[in-house]
Amino acid sequence: MAVPPPRTEPPAPDRIRLRRELTADPLRLTCALLLAVAATAGALALPLLVRRIITDFAAHRPLTTDIALMCAVAVLGALVQALAGRLLAWIGERMTYRLRTRIMEHALRLPLPVVRAKGTGELTARVTSDALLLREVVDVATQLPLAGLTVVATLGVMVWIDWVLTLVTVLALAVLCVMVLLILRRMKTNVVQQQEAVGRVAQRFTASLEALATVKAYRAEPVAAAALAEDAGKLREVALQGGRLNTLVPAVLTLGNQFAMISVILTGGARLASGHLQVAAFAAFLLYLLQTVPSVSTLATGFGRLQGGLAARDRCNDLLALPAEGDRRDAARPTPVPVAGAPAVEFHAVSFTHTGSDHPALRGVSFSTARTGLTAVVGPSGAGKSTALALVDRFVQPSSGSVTVLGHDVRHWPLEALRARIAYVDQSFTLLEATARDNLRLGRSGPVGDAELAAALGAVGLTEDVARLPHGLDTVLGRESDLSGGQRQRMALARALLSDAEIVLLDEPTSQLDGLNEQRFRAVVDTLALTRAVVVVAHRLSTVQHARHVVMMNHGTVVDAGEHGTLLRRCPPYRELVASQAVAAH
Numbered sequence: 001m002a003v004p005p006p007r008t009e010p011p012a013p014d015r016i017r018l019r020r021e022l023t024a025d026p027l028r029l030t031c032a033l034l035l036a037v038a039a040t041a042g043a044l045a046l047p048l049l050v051r052r053i054i055t056d057f058a059a060h061r062p063l064t065t066d067i068a069l070m071c072a073v074a075v076l077g078a079l080v081q082a083l084a085g086r087l088l089a090w091i092g093e094r095m096t097y098r099l100r101t102r103i104m105e106h107a108l109r110l111p112l113p114v115v116r117a118k119g120t121g122e123l124t125a126r127v128t129s130d131a132l133l134l135r136e137v138v139d140v141a142t143q144l145p146l147a148g149l150t151v152v153a154t155l156g157v158m159v160w161i162d163w164v165l166t167l168v169t170v171l172a173l174a175v176l177c178v179m180v181l182l183i184l185r186r187m188k189t190n191v192v193q194q195q196e197a198v199g200r201v202a203q204r205f206t207a208s209l210e211a212l213a214t215v216k217a218y219r220a221e222p223v224a225a226a227a228l229a230e231d232a233g234k235l236r237e238v239a240l241q242g243g244r245l246n247t248l249v250p251a252v253l254t255l256g257n258q259f260a261m262i263s264v265i266l267t268g269g270a271r272l273a274s275g276h277l278q279v280a281a282f283a284a285f286l287l288y289l290l291q292t293v294p295s296v297s298t299l300a301t302g303f304g305r306l307q308g309g310l311a312a313r314d315r316c317n318d319l320l321a322l323p324a325e326g327d328r329r330d331a332a333r334p335t336p337v338p339v340a341g342a343p344a345v346e347f348h349a350v351s352f353t354h355t356g357s358d359h360p361a362l363r364g365v366s367f368s369t370a371r372t373g374l375t376a377v378v379g380p381s382g383a384g385k386s387t388a389l390a391l392v393d394r395f396v397q398p399s400s401g402s403v404t405v406l407g408h409d410v411r412h413w414p415l416e417a418l419r420a421r422i423a424y425v426d427q428s429f430t431l432l433e434a435t436a437r438d439n440l441r442l443g444r445s446g447p448v449g450d451a452e453l454a455a456a457l458g459a460v461g462l463t464e465d466v467a468r469l470p471h472g473l474d475t476v477l478g479r480e481s482d483l484s485g486g487q488r489q490r491m492a493l494a495r496a497l498l499s500d501a502e503i504v505l506l507d508e509p510t511s512q513l514d515g516l517n518e519q520r521f522r523a524v525v526d527t528l529a530l531t532r533a534v535v536v537v538a539h540r541l542s543t544v545q546h547a548r549h550v551v552m553m554n555h556g557t558v559v560d561a562g563e564h565g566t567l568l569r570r571c572p573p574y575r576e577l578v579a580s581q582a583v584a585a586h
């Protein structure tokens with residue numbers, strides 16, 4: 001009895017926990033915090049030194065020691081603060097690097113339909129603008145406790161100097177805090193809206209750049225620019241709302257501080273007049289009051305930035321929570337041993353519907369391919385040919401039925417091991433932004449010598465084209481050194497030729513080839529088919545009519561399968577397809 005495929009459980013998402021991220025390097029963090037505490041203590045000592053100077057001055061005592069002490073505290077405080085800043089920058093950048101790489105790696109491991117649905121621009125925004133907001137959390141998370149500590153310590157010293165004035169100060173600050181908190185509540189929502197708008201702009205801009213040739217050819221620059229401007233306009237609106245909230249914070253702070261200052265001066269004046277307060281103590285109190293202002297500002301703006309960081313964390317966590325491809329038990333699962341005599345690929349009553357589509361792309365598809373030799377999958381456009389190939393590589397999974405590779409259900413294979421067995425050439429003949437050499441050896445686990453590379457390039461007729469590249473095989477492809485469609489197609493074929501894979505899936509591999517290169521293609525495929533299973537999806541029947549096995553598909557089903565000659569005799573849709581292409585019947 002066939003073993004049922006395991007339930008595919010997504011790997012546990014590694015969510016961002018800010019506390020864990022911040023304490024990833026406890027030694028440096030402790031040092032930074034201690035240095036920051038020392039800097040704060042230095043700042044707190046200054047007004048007391050001022051009080052001492054005023055008292056000594058009034059008593060005609062020498063001031064040299066006081067001034068030297070004050071200068072030393074100021075200089076040391078600045079140095080310590082700079083050192084703490086450096087350490088925090090180091091912690092912040094390391095954290096951002098870790099989060100960025102984690103998000104990018106996870107995005108690469110997401111299932112293809114999920115990535116398509118999310119959009120490349122939207123995903124890119126997570127590692128650019130969201131990561132920057134997250135970076136701010138490091139500064140804020142250390143600034144906030146220190147600012148809080150400074151405020152509390154300052155208030156403590158102020159109580160010691162004059163508790164009545166401190167009470168007045170606290171009341172004024174309480175009014176200020178209530179107003180700031182009301183603003184902060186609205187800030188997080190606004191940051192989320194801003195980040196979503198940034199994502200939409202990035203998405204549309206990326207999509208427009210990817211389709212730039214079409215945009216230009218159809219003189220659609222104004223249309224594309226207008227759509228981009230509309231998205232940018234929406235971003236401007238929410239950013240303006242955020243800006244308004246942001247500008248409210250310092251305005252409220254200034255107002256609150258001035259309110260506190262006036263209250264303290266009036267009360268302090270009265271207490272001076274009544275003899276309850278000395279001038280030196282009042283001067284020191286005022287200095288402390290002035291010193292609380294930046295700390296209270298840091299607290300208010302810090303909480304605002306924290307809201308931004310938390311919103312960015314939530315957005316990144318939403319992405320990290322998307323299940324990656326594969327199965328977390330993959331690592332523990334032994335790689336299946338190919339079953340002797342089993343077909344290379346076998347479809348058993350496979351049905352599949354694309355996400356977001358109402359119509360099944362495949363309905364009860366069954367066919368198999370031998371371990372070696374060429375299988376051609378043919379049929380009209382939209383028949384489901386590419387979808388069938390995508391199921392073999394487990395880019396998507398069947399809604400019902402099963403696909404087996406080398407005798408094992410694709411869901412039984414660890415994903416890595418499955419894909420190592422398959423060389424896949426997609427319809428767009430994608431090259432990575434890497435050197436020609438790296439592009440060619442993508443499917444090889446071990447090193448590939450120059451002689452082997454040269455042989456593969458010769459087989460697909462690319463020797464001269466690659467030699468003409470500015471740095472030959474070491475030219476980075478994709479930007480200024482791009483290849484033509486046909487050259488890309490042949491590079492992809494050479495990559496398949498060099499790969500270790502036992503199964504080669506080629507989706508429309510000849511659509512951009514001229515006659516000579518189509519002949520070369522046939523020779524390469526014949527060579528590949530001597531030792532491997534080659535499955536070719538082809539519109540041009542001339543390239544596959546010599547296939548040992550032809551699978552004729554239409555409307556998501558297999559209409560018939562067999563040799564070219566057999567199908568010609570018994571399968572009218574195939575005959576029509578052949579007739580439409582005027583392929584000579586053998």
Ligand SMILES: Nc1ncnc2c1ncn2[C@@H]1O[C@H](COP(=O)(O)OP(=O)(O)OP(=O)(O)O)[C@@H](O)[C@H]1O
Pocket residue numbers: 354355356357360361379380381382383384385386387388
């Ligand atoms: N990503 C997708 N989302 C929704 N529907 C899709 C998607 N990709 C393909 N389809 C639909 O699935 C059906 C089969 O598409 P598929 O690309 O497999 O056909 P095909 O035979 O390879 O066509 P062609 O020869 O034109 O490449 C079509 O109706 C198509 O519209």
